[in-house]
Amino acid sequence: MQADTITTAYRSDPTVFDPRMDPFDYEQYCALILRNAGWDAQATKQSGDQGADVIAQKEGVKIVVQCKLYSGTVGNAAVQQVYTAKTHRGAQAALVVTNSTFSASAREAAATTGVYLIHHAQLADTADEVFRHFKYS
Numbered sequence: 706m707q708a709d710t711i712t713t714a715y716r717s718d719p720t721v722f723d724p725r726m727d728p729f730d731y732e733q734y735c736a737l738i739l740r741n742a743g744w745d746a747q748a749t750k751q752s753g754d755q756g757a758d759v760i761a762q763k764e765g766v767k768i769v770v771q772c773k774l775y776s777g778t779v780g781n782a783a784v785q786q787v788y789t790a791k792t793h794r795g796a797q798a799a800l801v802v803t804n805s806t807f808s809a810s811a812r813e814a815a816a817t818t819g820v821y822l823i824h825h826a827q828l829a830d831t832a833d834e835v836f837r838h839f840k841y842s
Contacts, residue, residue, distance in 0.1 A: 717730045718730065719731075719733030719734050719737065720734070720737060721734075722734055722804070722825065724774070724776070724804060726774065728772075728774045729748070731772050731774040731804075732748040732749075732758040732759055732772045733748050734772075734825070735748075735758070735759050735770055735772045735802050735825060735828060736748045736759045736761070738825065738828045738829055739759065739761045739770075739828065739829070739832055741829070742828075742829035742832055742833060743763060744761040744762065744763045744768075744832060745761065745762045745763065746759055746760070746761035746762075747759065747760060747761075755789065755790050755793045755794070756769070756771055756785075756786030756787050756788075756789050756790035756793075757769035757770065757771065757787065757790035757791075757793075757794055757796075758770055758771050758772040759772060760794060760796070761832065763832075763836055764836070764840060765840070766797055766798075766835065766836050766839045766840055767794065767795065767796040767797055768796055768797065768798045768799070768800060768832060768835055769787060769790045769791050769794050769796045769798075769799050769800070770787070770799075770800045770801075770802055770828075771783050771786055771787040771790070771799075771800070771801045771802070772802050772803070772825075773801060773802070773803040773804075773805065774803070774804055775803055775804065775805040776805065777805065778805065778806050778807065778808045778811075779801060779803050779805055779806070779807050779808065779811055779822075780807075780808045780810060780811050781808065781810040781811045781813070781814040783801045783811065784801060784811050784814040784815050784818060784820045784822070785814065787799040787800065787801050787820055788814075788818045788820055791820075797835065797839045798819075798821065798835040798839070799818075799819075799820045799821070800820065800821040800822075800823060800828070800831060800832075800835075801815070801820060801821070801822050801823070802823055802824070802825050802828055803822075803823075803824065803825070804824065804825060807822045821835070
């Protein structure tokens with residue numbers, strides 16, 4: 706006798722990380738992490754965002770975040786785009802957040818531009834570090 710198996714299709718949920726999630730839901734997920742850390746954070750509209758997927762503010766400190774839900778390596782184009790968004794939006798800091806890893810060229814570009822390259826598990830702590838640096842310096 707064969708056991709009956711029920712298969713349900715995966716449904717993306719921006720409140721729970723899953724590598725299969727929709728990329729826009731990943732942006733919403735990153736914004737939620739920041740909101741839970743005390744930031745006023747919103748995902749931008751899906752096009753024309755000038756490299757900022759999430760814009761967050763806290764007591765006059767603004768950060769821009771590019772969110773990369775990848776199975777591969779995140780390259781330096783993400784660094785260039787979020788650095789441009791930082792300038793365009795008048796933010797104090799720019800972050801590229803991923804569930805994956807960064808290429809050597811992305812790390813080199815980040816080292817010269819000051820862009821933070823982090824895993825989403827580090828997002829709240831890194832944002833708070835940025836806040837303390839700019840708020841109290």
